[in-house]
Amino acid sequence: MSKLVIVGTVAFDAIETPFGKTDKILGGAATYIGLSASNFNVDSAAVSVVGGDFPQEYLDLLSNKNVNIDGIEIVKEGKTFFWSGKYHNDMNSRDTLVTELNVLEHFSPVVPEAYKDAEVVMLGNLHPMVQQGVLDQMTKKPKLTILDTMNFWMDIALDDLHAVIKNVDVITINDEEARQLTGEYSLVVAARKIHEMGPKYVVIKKGEHGALLFHDDNMFYAPALPLEEVFDPTGAGDTFAGGFAGYLAKTEDYSFENMKNAVIYGSTLASFCVEKFGTERMQNLTKDDVEYRLKDFKKLTQYNIELS
Amino acid sequence: MSKLVIVGTVAFDAIETPFGKTDKILGGAATYIGLSASNFNVDSAAVSVVGGDFPQEYLDLLSNKNVNIDGIEIVKEGKTFFWSGKYHNDMNSRDTLVTELNVLEHFSPVVPEAYKDAEVVMLGNLHPMVQQGVLDQMTKKPKLTILDTMNFWMDIALDDLHAVIKNVDVITINDEEARQLTGEYSLVVAARKIHEMGPKYVVIKKGEHGALLFHDDNMFYAPALPLEEVFDPTGAGDTFAGGFAGYLAKTEDYSFENMKNAVIYGSTLASFCVEKFGTERMQNLTKDDVEYRLKDFKKLTQYNIELS
Numbered sequence: 001m002s003k004l005v006i007v008g009t010v011a012f013d014a015i016e017t018p019f020g021k022t023d024k025i026l027g028g029a030a031t032y033i034g035l036s037a038s039n040f041n042v043d044s045a046a047v048s049v050v051g052g053d054f055p056q057e058y059l060d061l062l063s064n065k066n067v068n069i070d071g072i073e074i075v076k077e078g079k080t081f082f083w084s085g086k087y088h089n090d091m092n093s094r095d096t097l098v099t100e101l102n103v104l105e106h107f108s109p110v111v112p113e114a115y116k117d118a119e120v121v122m123l124g125n126l127h128p129m130v131q132q133g134v135l136d137q138m139t140k141k142p143k144l145t146i147l148d149t150m151n152f153w154m155d156i157a158l159d160d161l162h163a164v165i166k167n168v169d170v171i172t173i174n175d176e177e178a179r180q181l182t183g184e185y186s187l188v189v190a191a192r193k194i195h196e197m198g199p200k201y202v203v204i205k206k207g208e209h210g211a212l213l214f215h216d217d218n219m220f221y222a223p224a225l226p227l228e229e230v231f232d233p234t235g236a237g238d239t240f241a242g243g244f245a246g247y248l249a250k251t252e253d254y255s256f257e258n259m260k261n262a263v264i265y266g267s268t269l270a271s272f273c274v275e276k277f278g279t280e281r282m283q284n285l286t287k288d289d290v291e292y293r294l295k296d297f298k299k300l301t302q303y304n305i306e307l308s
Numbered sequence: 309m310s311k312l313v314i315v316g317t318v319a320f321d322a323i324e325t326p327f328g329k330t331d332k333i334l335g336g337a338a339t340y341i342g343l344s345a346s347n348f349n350v351d352s353a354a355v356s357v358v359g360g361d362f363p364q365e366y367l368d369l370l371s372n373k374n375v376n377i378d379g380i381e382i383v384k385e386g387k388t389f390f391w392s393g394k395y396h397n398d399m400n401s402r403d404t405l406v407t408e409l410n411v412l413e414h415f416s417p418v419v420p421e422a423y424k425d426a427e428v429v430m431l432g433n434l435h436p437m438v439q440q441g442v443l444d445q446m447t448k449k450p451k452l453t454i455l456d457t458m459n460f461w462m463d464i465a466l467d468d469l470h471a472v473i474k475n476v477d478v479i480t481i482n483d484e485e486a487r488q489l490t491g492e493y494s495l496v497v498a499a500r501k502i503h504e505m506g507p508k509y510v511v512i513k514k515g516e517h518g519a520l521l522f523h524d525d526n527m528f529y530a531p532a533l534p535l536e537e538v539f540d541p542t543g544a545g546d547t548f549a550g551g552f553a554g555y556l557a558k559t560e561d562y563s564f565e566n567m568k569n570a571v572i573y574g575s576t577l578a579s580f581c582v583e584k585f586g587t588e589r590m591q592n593l594t595k596d597d598v599e600y601r602l603k604d605f606k607k608l609t610q611y612n613i614e615l616s
Contacts, residue, residue, distance in 0.1 A: 089493070090493065091493075185397070185398065185399075186534075186535065186536050186537060186538075187534055188534050188535060188536045189536055206517070209514070209517040209518075210517075210518075210531070212534060218607065219534060219607070219608050220607075220608060220609075220611070221531040221534070221608050221609060222611075223518070223529040223531065226494075226495055226496050226520060226527060226529070227494065227496060228494050228496045228497055229494060229497075230494075257612070260611040260612075261611055261612065261613050263611075264611055264613060265613075291615060294613060294615055295615060298613070298615070299526065299527070299528075300527055300528060300529050301528075301529060301609060301611075302610075303528070303530075303568040303569055303571075303572055303609075304565070304568075304569065305569050305572060305573075305602060305606070307599060307602055307603060307606070
C-alpha cells in the first residue's frame, strides 16, 4: 500500500441550502479528501493549517480515520480559514457569502518527514505556489501526483497555476474551469489542450452530470448517481478526488484502466457526501455502505451488447 | 422482426448554428426517427403529412431506407410544415425564428392498413390528440408504445397529454420537460411521478449529458459520446428515439435489460446526427460506422470492478 500526502484547507464552513443552514462546521478540501481516502485504509497524511480556535475533536476525527495530522500546523494565535456559502434552489450554483483566509494567508506547507517519500500526492485546491511547495519537498519522485484547482486561481495566479500544472500527472477540474483554462467549449478539445499543458490524465468533473477521464485519445465516463435529494453539495468534488487518489494509492496501479475504477470509486463516495450537511455522512460510512452503492453503480452503468 | 409505426412531422427546417446556416432542408421528427430506425432494417411506416411543395426525392429517400411512406398524406394545395431556429454558441439552447404549421394544422393521421397490427408504435412529438388518434387505429394492442413530447404541449394541451401518456409504455422526455411535467427538480422523483401517470418506463434525455432510463426502482444511464464538435443538434432527440424504438422492434425483447441496450443504441445514433447539418449524416451511415462507434461507447463506459 502506498503512502498518500494530501494538501488542502482544513476549515470552518457555514452552509445554507434549500434544506436548512448550519453554524460553523468542519470543512475544507483536505478534510473531505482525507475522509474519502480513509475508506481505502491508506496511510495518508494531511498537510494544512488551522488556528487556535480549531477544536481538538475535529483533529481527532481525522486521526481516528487514519489520517496523519502531523502536517497540520496549528497557529495558536490565529483563526481558522472560514467559508460561508448559500446554494440556489437548483443546487448547481451557489453564492459565496464570506471568505476569511485567516491563517491560510501566510500558510507555508510542511510535509512530515515520514511522508516525504510518499508514492501518491494529492494537491487539493489551494494557491498553486503552495501546491508546488509541497511537490518541492518530496525527496522521491512520487509515482502519481494529482492536482485539483479552481477558477479563482486562474483569475489571480494563472502563471503560477501553469507552472505547477506542468509538473503533475493528473488534473481534476470542473467543466466550466476546463473551459476557462483553455478557451474551448468542447470538453474533448479542452482536455487535449490541458494534456499539452502537462498532465497525462485529465479528469473533468461535471457535478450531477458525472465525470470524464481523458488520456491521449482515450475517454472514460462515470455518471453521478442520480439521487432523490441532494442535501448539500459542499465537498463533493473533494470527496471525488479523495476516492480517486485513495483507490489508486491502495491498488498501486496507476494505469488508465485502473483509473477508470478510481473514477467510479470517486463518484460512489461523492454520492454519499451530498446526502447530509458537510462531512456528516462521510464520518459514518461503512465498508458495506460503499460496497452496496458500488453495486448500484454497476446496475446503473452496465449493459450487455455483443459486437461482431 | 416487428413492424414499427412512426408518427411525427415530416418537415422543412432552416437551421443556423455557429458553424453556418442552411436553406430549407429536410427535417421533422418522423424523418429523423425513420432514418435512425432504418439502421436496424425493421419494417417501419411513417405516418405524417406534407404539402404539394415537398420534393419527391425526400420521400424517395425515406422509401430507399425501407421506411414505408403510404401513411404520409400529401396535401397538394397545402404547404409543408416549416420550422426555423438559431442555436446559441453553447449549442444547448436555441431560439425558434419561424414556425409555420401549414398542413399540420388540420392533420388527421391515417395508419396504413398493413401496419395496424404493428408490434411497436413510436409516437413522435405532435399534438397529444394526434398521438392518441394513432393508438386508436391499432387493431391489435401493440407490444410496445413509446411517446415523445415537449413542453409546448404541456403549456397548451396538458389534459390531452395526460390522457395519452396514460396509454403508453414508454415516455421519452428531456430533463427540463420532466421537471415541468411533475414540478419536481430531482429526476429520480420526477421519473417516479411520471410512472404514476402511466408509463412503466421513463427515458429522460439530458442532451450532451446523456440519457436516463427508469423502471420501478431501477435506473440505467447512458452518456452522450463527448464530441470534438457538435455541428447541429437538430433531430438528436428524435434520432435517439428512433434508435431506441428500432432496436427494440428488431430484437422483439421489451424487457428492461434489453431497453438498456436500446438506450445505448439510441445514444450511439444520436452522436452521428449532430456531426452534420440536418439529416445529412444519417443519410449516409453504414453498418460499420455504427459498429465502430458502439465500440467507442463500450470503451467510454465499461470498467472492471470486482465486488465481493
